Amino acid sequence: MSNADRSTHDTSLSFAIAFAIATPVLYVLCEMRNWPLLTYHPATNKMDLFWAPPVRGEGPAMYWYGWVFNMLIGGALIGWLASRFPALSQNRTLQAMTWIVPTLSVPVLIYAMRYFWRW
């Protein structure tokens, strides 16, 4: 592998590592704080920017799409920033965090959804 190839690979690897770490954190934050980029009202097929309450008589409001958009956009921005520093891709701690952070996000989300686990 040439130095140029290695540099390109490390740039994309830095992006991917940062993206893998940032997206679960952003998603958990958006879910727990209820920060959607948009709110979708399925019964009337309307969309609002950011958070909006359900409208009386017009069915529920959906925030999940907005959380996913926030996660992807935020993750891409952080990944792009990280790609400016290809050396980050060789950091062992960051490499380990790519699977530790998504794993830890699962019990946090289970806790965040404690409303559903009532007996």
Add this chain to the structure above:
Amino acid sequence: MALWPHRRPKNSGVPKGWGIRSMDFILDYMSEQTFWTILFTIHALLAVALLGALTHQAAHVLRQPKTAGTGFLNRFSAVSGHAYASAVCLLWVLTFIFGAWIYVKYRVYVRIPIEQEGFYKTLGAFEMKEHLGAIGLGLLPLYWIAWKRHGEANLDAMRKGSTLLLAFFCWVTFLVGHIVNNVRGFGS
């Protein structure tokens, strides 16, 4: 583009908002139920393919067989893991898109009756499925790069970690989807 095509009488008094009902023409050719059944079936078939591919890959990273050998487990895990990477990424994204699409129908026609019945743990499990699907999406670029550079030993841990996590997420989401469909789904 409307996420949710459905017939609605003109002058129904419902505000249009941002939605453009560009999908309504489909309902000239099939019933609303048929339309959603087709979407759901495609989602389920994509999920089956994804589950199979990820399970083979997960078995491969756990056992690392050098040769195919004999016996079911050896043959099951002796796959070229890197050959699955692009297909898994594509399948995850497609399954996610179809899942996100039919989620609209779930939110109105499935979730509300389940809430009224008080099956909160079922609802929570389904919410968890949506969370895992989204978090899995964030792992895909790393997973893909780690497998495309499968000769590099320094990526082994990330390759193994991302593959096992995606396989675990896929199994949970698949089983939860199946359970929710049993509670109130296909044809109900």
